[in-house]
Amino acid sequence: MADTFLITTTTTKRNRPDDETETKKKLMTPSPQNILTDPAAALASTRHEFGEHGGVNMSIEASATFTVMEPETLRRIFAGELGPDSDYYVYSRHFNPTVLNLSRLMASLEGTEAAYCTASGMSAISASILQLTKSGGHVVASRTLYGGTHALLQHFLPRTCNITTTFVEISDIESVDEAIIEGKTNVLYFESVSNPTLTVANIPELSRIAHKKGVTVVVDNTFTPMVISPVKLGADVVVHSISKFVSGGADIIAGAVCGTASLVNSMMDLQQGAIMLLGPTMNAKIAFELSERIPHLGLRMKEHSNRALTFATRLKKLGLKVIYPGLEDHPHHELLKSIHNKDYGYGGLLCIDMETEDRANKLMSYLQNYGQFGFMAVSLGYYETLMSCSGSSTSSELSSEEKVLAGISPGLVRMSVGYIGTLEQKWNQLEKAVTKLQEYGFANKN
Numbered sequence: 001m002a003d004t005f006l007i008t009t010t011t012t013k014r015n016r017p018d019d020e021t022e023t024k025k026k027l028m029t030p031s032p033q034n035i036l037t038d039p040a041a042a043l044a045s046t047r048h049e050f051g052e053h054g055g056v057n058m059s060i061e062a063s064a065t066f067t068v069m070e071p072e073t074l075r076r077i078f079a080g081e082l083g084p085d086s087d088y089y090v091y092s093r094h095f096n097p098t099v100l101n102l103s104r105l106m107a108s109l110e111g112t113e114a115a116y117c118t119a120s121g122m123s124a125i126s127a128s129i130l131q132l133t134k135s136g137g138h139v140v141a142s143r144t145l146y147g148g149t150h151a152l153l154q155h156f157l158p159r160t161c162n163i164t165t166t167f168v169e170i171s172d173i174e175s176v177d178e179a180i181i182e183g184k185t186n187v188l189y190f191e192s193v194s195n196p197t198l199t200v201a202n203i204p205e206l207s208r209i210a211h212k213k214g215v216t217v218v219v220d221n222t223f224t225p226m227v228i229s230p231v232k233l234g235a236d237v238v239v240h241s242i243s244k245f246v247s248g249g250a251d252i253i254a255g256a257v258c259g260t261a262s263l264v265n266s267m268m269d270l271q272q273g274a275i276m277l278l279g280p281t282m283n284a285k286i287a288f289e290l291s292e293r294i295p296h297l298g299l300r301m302k303e304h305s306n307r308a309l310t311f312a313t314r315l316k317k318l319g320l321k322v323i324y325p326g327l328e329d330h331p332h333h334e335l336l337k338s339i340h341n342k343d344y345g346y347g348g349l350l351c352i353d354m355e356t357e358d359r360a361n362k363l364m365s366y367l368q369n370y371g372q373f374g375f376m377a378v379s380l381g382y383y384e385t386l387m388s389c390s391g392s393s394t395s396s397e398l399s400s401e402e403k404v405l406a407g408i409s410p411g412l413v414r415m416s417v418g419y420i421g422t423l424e425q426k427w428n429q430l431e432k433a434v435t436k437l438q439e440y441g442f443a444n445k446n
């Protein structure tokens with residue numbers, strides 16, 4: 001670390017080995033600590049970057065382009081002989097050191113060899129699918145997906161790339177197996193806990209059947225960072241919308257692809273890389289901000305989960321139809337119990353099925369405007385509770401039939417449970433609004 005404190009001239013770069021020692025074609029190599037099983041332990045063992053002047057936080061490398069001392073070096077970077085592992089960078093649409101540092105944290109979080117961050121969750125998803133398929137390729141995907149991902153697979157990719165998707169009921173392993181065509185299907189795609197019905201994917205079993213046919217398993221883990229570790233359970237690639245829990249501030253749009261070093265390097269390939277060529281680049285300043293939030297992601301997830309479980313349990317007692325995988329009556333409770341990282345609970349999302357859109361709207365409006373319990377807004381992972389009626393918002397890209405098939409009732413209220421205030425204070429607000437609604441005969445009793 002000593003050289004961190006050297007006053008450097010612009011000609012010296014720290015931690016950079018001599019050109020002569022670095023001859024192998026090497027961009028990124030796996031980090032050994034990523035095999036740690038607890039995501040918080042893995043994060044704490046990730047290399048901590050100090051700032052250029054010894055600051056406890058890393059410096060922000062806010063440069064679009066990077067200089068070299070010898071013209072020969074630039075040639076070697078472009079030939080792939082020198083890369084970020086040896087602290088050689090060329091241009092920030094390719095690897096950027098600050099984005100790479102955040103990406104190392106994402107790799108540790110998910111227990112993958114490597115990761116790279118992108119400008120949004122959707123760009124991480126589309127770039128991954130494009131990288132893993134080709135024209136004429138085939139995807140098997142859960143029919144219960146984030147609306148944007150569903151539209152990408154259903155409408156955009158068939159039109160633009162001749163990549164088709166068969167949508168399946170992801171909890172019906174046999175039908176997933178039937179839909180996967182050996183030699184034709186490239187990717188099996190699903191969400192670890194699906195939006196908005198909170199069905200839990202059997203990641204070990206799905207990975208097993210996909211791998212038997214040589215298919216890459218891509219899991220969107222946006223709903224359950226820390227709670228579920230899909231790669232540990234057999235999946236190959238994890239995609240994230242960092243805009244949600246990982247960010248936690250509802251102020252930034254960002255995404256990540258976590259997978260093998262060879263996948264990440266292929267996505268940066270100058271001729272064939274989906275991130276390099278489509279350019280969904282994360283800004284270094286954004287990467288810095290996000291890297292400051294990851295150390296407390298575990299604490300936040302625990303409290304999101306704790307409050308979601310408490311509220312779900314109590315709401316059910318009030319007679320509401322509650323969907324939460326932490327409740328024993330949820331069809332996937334046992335499955336989630338067997339695959340989650342115990343310390344982080346069952347996740348921060350719960351749904352209340354109000355059956356009709358009118359009743360759902362009444363509930364949300366009471367909760368926001370009468371109970372001061374939360375905000376009517378899409379998205380999730382914020383410190384305040386966010387509520388939306390999925391059928392008419394985040395899943396409105398689906399047709400009515402698709403919504404029925406996906407089990408999305410028109411009165412489904414999705415809640416991303418926040419951790420602001422005290423638990424009892426927030427519960428009082430929630431209970432007050434629900435009771436008032438019941439008095440007026442709007443809440444369904446069962």
Ligand SMILES: *Cc1c(COP(=O)(O)O)cnc(C)c1O
Binds near residue numbers: 195240
């Ligand atoms: C929000 C979300 C996305 C899209 O992410 P953006 O960051 O908004 O592009 C993808 N998947 C899930 C599950 C999401 O919740």
